[in-house]
Amino acid sequence: MIVKLAIWLLLGCWSVTVAAEQLHVLVVQSDSSVLYQTFARNYTQNLPANIKVSVLERAEDFNTEQADLIVTIGVRAAELVADRTAQPLLAAMIPSNFPAKRSRNFSAIYLDQPWGRQVSVLRAALPERHKIGVLHSVGKDLSALRTELSSRGETLIDRTLRSDESLFSALDEVLSGSEVLLGVPDSVVYTSNTIRNILLTSYRRGIPLIGFSPAYVRAGALYAVFSTPEQLAAQAGDITLSFAQTRKLPDAQFPALYTIAVNQDVARTLGLTIKSADALRLQIEKSSG
Numbered sequence: 001m002i003v004k005l006a007i008w009l010l011l012g013c014w015s016v017t018v019a020a021e022q023l024h025v026l027v028v029q030s031d032s033s034v035l036y037q038t039f040a041r042n043y044t045q046n047l048p049a050n051i052k053v054s055v056l057e058r059a060e061d062f063n064t065e066q067a068d069l070i071v072t073i074g075v076r077a078a079e080l081v082a083d084r085t086a087q088p089l090l091a092a093m094i095p096s097n098f099p100a101k102r103s104r105n106f107s108a109i110y111l112d113q114p115w116g117r118q119v120s121v122l123r124a125a126l127p128e129r130h131k132i133g134v135l136h137s138v139g140k141d142l143s144a145l146r147t148e149l150s151s152r153g154e155t156l157i158d159r160t161l162r163s164d165e166s167l168f169s170a171l172d173e174v175l176s177g178s179e180v181l182l183g184v185p186d187s188v189v190y191t192s193n194t195i196r197n198i199l200l201t202s203y204r205r206g207i208p209l210i211g212f213s214p215a216y217v218r219a220g221a222l223y224a225v226f227s228t229p230e231q232l233a234a235q236a237g238d239i240t241l242s243f244a245q246t247r248k249l250p251d252a253q254f255p256a257l258y259t260i261a262v263n264q265d266v267a268r269t270l271g272l273t274i275k276s277a278d279a280l281r282l283q284i285e286k287s288s289g
Contacts, residue, residue, distance in 0.1 A: 023244045024052045026067035028081055030074030032057040039073050039092065039229040039236075046237030051244065069243055071236060075187070082106070088249055092236050093229075095185045096254070097139050107249035109235055112185045112212065113225050114254040115145040117284075119152060121225050121260060122210065124283045125274050126180060133157040133178025133207070135171055137188035161189055171201055181209045183216065195219055208270055214261050222274065223262040227255035 027043065029036040037057070044053045056062055059077040064085050071090045072078045078091035078098060088105040091098065096110040122132065132154055134142060138161075146156045159174045161167060167189065175181065181202050183190055190198070190212075199220045202209050211221030235256050243249060260277040267274045275283070 023069065023240075024067045025054070025069045025071060025240060026065055027053060027055045028059055028062050028070060028072045028077045029055070029057050030059050030072075030076035030078075035229055036073045036093075039233045042230045042233035043071065043236050043240075046234055047240060051240070068247075069240065071240070078108075088243070088247075090236060090239060090243075090249060092232055095187075096252075097141065105249055106252075107239065108252035109232055109239075110252065110254050111227075111232075112254070113227070113258060115148045117254075117258065118182070118210075118225060119145075119148045119154070120284045120287070121223070121280060122180065122182070123152060123154075124280050124287075125223055125262075126208070126272070129179035131155045131157055131177060131179040133159075133174040133181045134184060135159050135161060135167075135174045135181070135189050136184055136186050137161050138163070140184065140186060167194060168197065168201060171198060175202060175205050175207055178207060181207055183209055183211050183221065185212055203270070206270060208266065208272065214259075217261045217263045220266055221263060222266050222270070222272070223260060223277070223280075225258055225260055227258050231255065231257035231259070 027040050040055050059080045069088050072081050073092050075094050078094050091108040093111045096112050142158050149156050157177045159170050161170045208222035211224035213226050217224045262277045
């Protein structure tokens, strides 16, 4: 029996190795920024040496190169590669409203967090605030967030920013009925040109902004729930190992791993008491366990 088991294990390992040896992965970055380079480096390091990985640092350099699997990093790379090839594609670090091509072998690891996780952190961080404002551009589906908030006795105050109106008139409308402004990955609303004024406008009303990246916490968001490039790369590595064996991609998915960052200086400025990031995470894990 032991001999049979040993032979079975050897054959199983051998079959996985063969599949891995036949796999060529092409990583396509949106650009050569540190964020994307960090993902690419960690993704490559997470894979066994017998999976061949090539990296293009600029999406514009992609020209229908052949690979068993293409992994894109960021929206620009995902858009460009999806338009130029029908090869299996894993798009990492894209928003959940990215228009996927359902006719292809396509999967994604979203940049934004699942609503259940967002609401759990929100309840742990600000239990006395129940009216949650969200400003977003056309195409953002918030029905799942509305359901999640409603199930916990919270209210969603959302506003769609139309292309023919001022961002800050729409923001004023959202803030007038909200106790918290929940930022979501939206390249129309939240940009490097708008974030400072969004923060100032919300602070004047005493309403904290919840960010979606460490940069927003540094800029003045009360806290943020996000996944680091290293965490997303680890998830992409797991999907790649599975693909090496099955040649199939899973459904698009939200980040499995996440990080919480808190800006206690902002909390004091707004007269709020908020737990540390570690305490928030412990509370969430206890409640979900």
